Amino acid sequence: MRLLEYQAKELFKEFGIRVPESIASKDIEQGRLDAKKLGYPFVIKAQVPVGGRGKAGGIQKCSSDDEFEIKYPQILGMSIKGEKTRAILLEKMAEIEKELYLSLFLNRSKRCYTIIASSDGGVEIESVKNQTIKEVGLGDVDDETAKQVANEIGLKGNQEAEFVIMLKQLSKLTVEKEAELAEINPLAILKDGSIMALDGKVMTDDNSNFRHEELAKYQEKSELEERAEKSGFSLVELDGNIAVIGNGAGLVMSTFDMLADNGGKPATFLDVGGGATTESVYEALTLISKMNRVKGILVNLYGGIVKTTTVASAFIKAYDENLIDLPVFARLMGAESDKAKEMLKDTKTKLFDSVEDAINTAVMEVNK
Amino acid sequence: MTDIYEILRGKKDEDGNYQKQSVIVQGITGKYGSAHTKLMMEYGTNIVAGVTPGKGGQKFEDKIPIFEKVSDAVAATNAQISIIFVPAKFFLQAATDALESGIKLLVAIPEHVPVRDTMKMIELAKEKDAIIIGPNSPGVIIPDLTKIGIMPASPYSPGNIAVLSKSGTLLYEISNNLTTAGFGQSITIGIGGDPVNGTRMIDAFDMIKDDPELDGIVVVGEIGGDAEEILAQHIIDIGFDKPIVGYIAGRRAPKEKRMGHAGAIVMGTYGSAESKIAMFAKANIPVAKRPGEVAVLLAGKMTSQ
Numbered sequence: 001m002r003l004l005e006y007q008a009k010e011l012f013k014e015f016g017i018r019v020p021e022s023i024a025s026k027d028i029e030q031g032r033l034d035a036k037k038l039g040y041p042f043v044i045k046a047q048v049p050v051g052g053r054g055k056a057g058g059i060q061k062c063s064s065d066d067e068f069e070i071k072y073p074q075i076l077g078m079s080i081k082g083e084k085t086r087a088i089l090l091e092k093m094a095e096i097e098k099e100l101y102l103s104l105f106l107n108r109s110k111r112c113y114t115i116i117a118s119s120d121g122g123v124e125i126e127s128v129k130n131q132t133i134k135e136v137g138l139g140d141v142d143d144e145t146a147k148q149v150a151n152e153i154g155l156k157g158n159q160e161a162e163f164v165i166m167l168k169q170l171s172k173l174t175v176e177k178e179a180e181l182a183e184i185n186p187l188a189i190l191k192d193g194s195i196m197a198l199d200g201k202v203m204t205d206d207n208s209n210f211r212h213e214e215l216a217k218y219q220e221k222s223e224l225e226e227r228a229e230k231s232g233f234s235l236v237e238l239d240g241n242i243a244v245i246g247n248g249a250g251l252v253m254s255t256f257d258m259l260a261d262n263g264g265k266p267a268t269f270l271d272v273g274g275g276a277t278t279e280s281v282y283e284a285l286t287l288i289s290k291m292n293r294v295k296g297i298l299v300n301l302y303g304g305i306v307k308t309t310t311v312a313s314a315f316i317k318a319y320d321e322n323l324i325d326l327p328v329f330a331r332l333m334g335a336e337s338d339k340a341k342e343m344l345k346d347t348k349t350k351l352f353d354s355v356e357d358a359i360n361t362a363v364m365e366v367n368k
Numbered sequence: 369m370t371d372i373y374e375i376l377r378g379k380k381d382e383d384g385n386y387q388k389q390s391v392i393v394q395g396i397t398g399k400y401g402s403a404h405t406k407l408m409m410e411y412g413t414n415i416v417a418g419v420t421p422g423k424g425g426q427k428f429e430d431k432i433p434i435f436e437k438v439s440d441a442v443a444a445t446n447a448q449i450s451i452i453f454v455p456a457k458f459f460l461q462a463a464t465d466a467l468e469s470g471i472k473l474l475v476a477i478p479e480h481v482p483v484r485d486t487m488k489m490i491e492l493a494k495e496k497d498a499i500i501i502g503p504n505s506p507g508v509i510i511p512d513l514t515k516i517g518i519m520p521a522s523p524y525s526p527g528n529i530a531v532l533s534k535s536g537t538l539l540y541e542i543s544n545n546l547t548t549a550g551f552g553q554s555i556t557i558g559i560g561g562d563p564v565n566g567t568r569m570i571d572a573f574d575m576i577k578d579d580p581e582l583d584g585i586v587v588v589g590e591i592g593g594d595a596e597e598i599l600a601q602h603i604i605d606i607g608f609d610k611p612i613v614g615y616i617a618g619r620r621a622p623k624e625k626r627m628g629h630a631g632a633i634v635m636g637t638y639g640s641a642e643s644k645i646a647m648f649a650k651a652n653i654p655v656a657k658r659p660g661e662v663a664v665l666l667a668g669k670m671t672s673q
Binding site: 049050106108109111112124125126138178180205206207208210211234236238246247248249250251252253254256257258259260261266269271274302303304305333334335354355356 | 400404456457479480481482483484487488490491506518519520522523533534535536537538539540541544561563564568588590591592593594595598615617618619620621622624625626627628629630631632636637657658659660
C-alpha cells in the first residue's frame, strides 16, 4: 500500500522522526479551522499517490484568507497524472539551508534492504547525484553503519548524531511496518542547523496487511477494488472500452499488450486468480456491467488450476440473469476447454481459436 | 551449487534412463494440495508422503502416508524434494520445517507470502544449501518424468528447450506453442511473480545452462524489477552462445500500478518493459511481440546459429 505524504508523516512522528508542523483535511470547512490553528504563512500540499506534484502546481504557498479560499478548492479539485487529490496537507514552511536524500528500500534483485543517501536531495531519486549505497540485509541498521552513511554524505557533529538517530528510526519503521520503501526526500538541514523530514514516501507490503491492522486506516480502495479483492481477483481500471479478463497475471498482461498493439483500448486488467469460482467470475462480470464505458469483453483463458468451464458457467449465469448484454470475444484453452466451448456456443459469446483473432474482431466490432 | 537436475532426476542408470525422485507434499489434505497431488500422481510424479499437522498417521487416497512434520516424512522416505501448498500466512513456518529437515529442493506454490517471510526463508536456504523455487510459482516440470507443481500436463512434451518464466499461465501458453512447433522441453521453471524470488531468473539460468543436451532457452519475463536486465548482462559477460528467445509481458501496462502479480509494477523507469527489451537486444536475444511468436523466433535463431 502506498501511503500519502500525511500518512507517512504520521508514521514518522510515531517513530520520532522530526517533521514540520502540519494538519491534513479533506474539505474546506475543516481546512479553514486547520488554517486558523496553524497560522499564515504555510504551504498547501495536494495529497496524491504519485510523484511530480510540485511541477504540476500541487504545492502552493498561502499567506492570507483570500489566497486560501482560492487555492484550497483549486488544489483539492486537481488531478495529477490521472490521480485525484485525496486530501490536503497544510504545512508550516521550514527555513532550509540544504536538502539531502535518504531512503531505505527493498532491493529486489539483491534480495536485501538497501540504504541510499545523498548530500544532493530534493529531486527524484533517478536524478539524485553522489549516492551512498549500503546493503543492510533484512533492514536493521546499526550505529556503525548509520555513522558511516552520515560521514559519507558529509555530516559531522550534532548533525551526524541527529542523522544517525533518524536513519535508525527509519530502519525501525521499515522493519516493523514491513515497508518496501521508506523515503525522506528532501531531508533538510535547517538554518538553525537541525535536520527534519520535509517530505515522506512509504510503501508497505500488501501481502503483510494481515498482521498490520494498525495500517488498515490508510487503505484507500475504490468500491470496485474492494469488491475485487474480497472475491479474490485482481483488477486495475483504465479508461478504455474493452474489458480484458483472463487467468494469471502474465497471460492477462500479454492479452492487454496485444489488444493495445492492435488499436484496442483496455478498460480493465482483470485476473480472475488461481482460486476463481463461478461466483467470483460472476462478481467480476457484475463489476464490469456497471462500467458504462465498456463496449465489449475480451476473454483469454488458459485453463489449469482454473477450469475454463468454471468461467463459462459464470457467463451462462450472467446471460440467463440478463446481467450482461455486451459482445464477448473469447479464446479458451486448457482444462475442459472443449466442454466450455460447447456450453457457450449458442450464446452471445464469440469463440476464437487464437487470441489474435479474438482481439482483431473485438477491436473491429467495438469501434464500429 | 546444488544441482537441480540431480535432485529432480538423479543420475542416468546403466540403460541411460533417469529415475523419478521422491517428493513430499506439505499441505496434502487442503483443497488445492489434495487436488494437485492427485494430478501430480496421475502424471507419474513419485509422491511418497504428505505433511499436515494434526493428521499424522492418516493416509492420503488410502496409500500415501501423512506425517505431522517434515522431519518425520523425511526420516521415513529419504525424500529431498518438497512442494508446499499451505496458506501464505503459514508459509514461513512450513518452509522452515522443510529446510530444517534436510529438504534440498523446495517448490513454493502459495501466492501472497509477505516479502519479509520470503527473505527470511532465503537466508535459511543459503545456510542449508537448498534451492527454493517460488513462492507464487507454478512449479517445475521435466516433461514425461516428473511434474512438481500446478501446471496442466497437456502443454508439455520432452525435448531440449528450457523455459524460465515469472508467470504461470504464460509458461503454459508458450510451452504449448513450443510443443506444437516441435520444440520439446528439457525443463520449465516458474520462478514466480513476487518481488523477491527464492530462485532468481539468473539463478535459474545458471542451474540449466551447462546441461550438455540443452539446445536453447526461452525466457518469459514481465514488467517489474530488473531480473531480466541482470540475466541479459550475465549472458553477455559469460559469452553464452546457445539460442535464447525472450518474451516480456506488460509493455502496455500503466506505470505505478500492480498488474496482478505482487512484483509486476513499474516505478519510474525501474521495471519497465523498454529497459528489459533494450538489455535483451544488447545480449542478442530477440523478444517476441506475442506469445505465439516465440517458437517462430526460436526456429529462426536455431537455423541462424
